[in-house]
Amino acid sequence: MSQHRFLPMTEQDRKEMLELVGAKSVQELFADIPESVRPKNPMRIQPALPEAELVNYFQSLSNQNTSIKSLPSFLGAGVYDHHIPATVDAVISRSEFYTAYTPYQPEISQGELQAIFEFQTMIAEVTGMDLANSSMYDGHTALAEAGVMAASHKKMKRKKLLVSSTVHPEAIDVVQTYVNGPGLELERIGSKNGCTDIGALTQSIDEDVAAVIVQYPNFYGGIEDLEEIRKVSEEAGAMMIVKSNPLALGVLTPPGHFGADIVVGDTQSFGIPSQYGGPHCGYFATKKALMRKVPGRLVGQTVDEDGQRGFVLTLQAREQHIRRDKATSNICSNQALNALASSVAMTALGKVGLKKVALQNLQKANYAKTALQNAGITIVNDGPHYNEFVIDVGKDVRQVNEQLLEHGVIGGLDLGRFAGETETHMLVCVTELRTKKEIDQFVSALEEIK
Structure with missing residues (x-):
């Protein structure tokens, strides 16, 4: 197999190009660069993989990701999980x-x-x-x-x-x-x-x-x-x-x-x-x-x-x-x-559909907020909200989100990452895609973790 797996060039091609420019090797092409700034040792890069093996390798890395396609997500803060027609x-x-x-x-x-x-x-x-x-x-x-x-x-x-x-x-x-x-x-x-x-x-x-x-x-x-x-x-x-x-x-x-x-x-x-x-x-x-x-x-x-x-x-x-x-x-x-x-x-939704979807976001978030309150979770600033609200989980949100993953749920945003915010505060988002079963699962998991 060619050493240049992803380039349409053979060793014979390389030899002919060097001969044409009058060089004996690729290294000779860099002779004008002072030796003091040239790397002394080869770069620590693993040998190239065949294409099929490379695809499998990256697929194995991808499989380590947690996806909103496989787990219910309660993340929002400007990036929302909505239905796409x-x-x-x-x-x-x-x-x-x-x-x-x-x-x-x-x-x-x-x-x-x-x-x-x-x-x-x-x-x-x-x-x-x-x-x-x-x-x-x-x-x-x-x-x-x-x-x-x-x-x-x-x-x-x-x-x-x-x-x-x-x-x-x-x-x-x-x-x-x-x-x-x-x-x-x-x-x-x-x-x-x-x-x-x-x-x-x-x-x-x-x-x-x-x-x-x-x-x-x-x-x-x-x-x-x-x-x-x-x-x-x-x-x-x-x-x-x-x-x-x-x-x-x-x-x-x-x-x-x-x-x-x-x-x-x-x-x-x-x-x-x-x-x-x-x-x-x-x-x-x-x-x-x-x-x-x-x-x-x-x-x-x-x-x-x-x-x-x-x-x-x-x-x-x-x-x-x-x-x-x-x-x-x-x-x-x-x-x-x-x-x-x-x-x-927007055209697929139409005026009526836009209102219906927006209303679902409002109603489902309100259901989640009420369920969390009944489970003993503190709602921060309990006023009118759309589809997001802040809760106090009583401990570091990063730890809580790791535990939520073990329960098959992607938790909300850790507000502690922002200056002046509290590390126990989580921004929860509920869109029209979250089902009652998923919301109940989230509430139950938080209740158990707390």
Whole structure:
């Protein structure tokens, strides 16, 4: 068997190439590199395996993983286990879509342009906003872009952003990274009973605050009082930015109805598997007055010279297309394929289906919360929740999750991994896919472990 198992090259090929360039060996090709920086010994790499053995080896490693396909999972925190209609893969697997690039030529890109337009339309309807862009990388970066956009708005010129501590900690980290560039200040507002402390917000907000950033439902599953937050923001002349799970808006009043200026989030709940690290699909919705400040691109509807409906790239406010000093963002792509997956999933659900699935998330989480309380498990911040809530398991969550695995259950998120959080607090998520039997199994296992 050839030493170069995965390369279409024989030893004779190697010999002929060396002869052609006038070298006696491969080592001679590196003669110009000083010996002092050359490795003295061969790298400690095991011999190459034949393809069949290599596949078996990696399969054995894969078998060590714990999968949500085989065990009920109560993990959430921004990556959720939802049903994905079979039509999603069927549509996004078409080569016209999965090989598509930026639709610069509308004459040959009507399918891709219409798919993006439909995504924008559905996001605008779900969030209650005037318009949405063609998508962002993910929910966290969309939130960061929203903060920078608010601060750079010509009518604002303010240098401070207030972010609720009930926003996802990793999202806050991303926002902090983004605002460091333009020299903006990011100040955190404390929480009270698992939601934004309105009193603390009122004391902190001033005329230098460009926007107040909240999450709805928040990181802990709590339902923020957007009406009161909007009132405080408006009195100070600041924008209200809301990071929202779009599926939850099937039962919750959309942020746009509370007067939100910008609504962002992640459409992973619609047709995108819960994958380690992504990819996801962010969305960015706003008011019409802010349309020209929106990062990325917008697809618009028009008519051709024959009066036929068509779609075109309407706005592209990035530095590749306009003057750098006029650009609103350096985002160089969108998540068009994942946006299409979300569009197909939302279409398959429809308005009635969206509400039904959202309601199932709400009801099943409430059933789990009640069952845990009856089992003697402490519910932290026992207020209104969507499909996530925090429990106190009384011991290190990492140990509890290891024990839950032995009971055939994937536990919730260990909040102790985040600064300022308690090591005994677990964020539990219950989606429509969790059955009563699985929830009861989770409760019983926790009761036994405790």
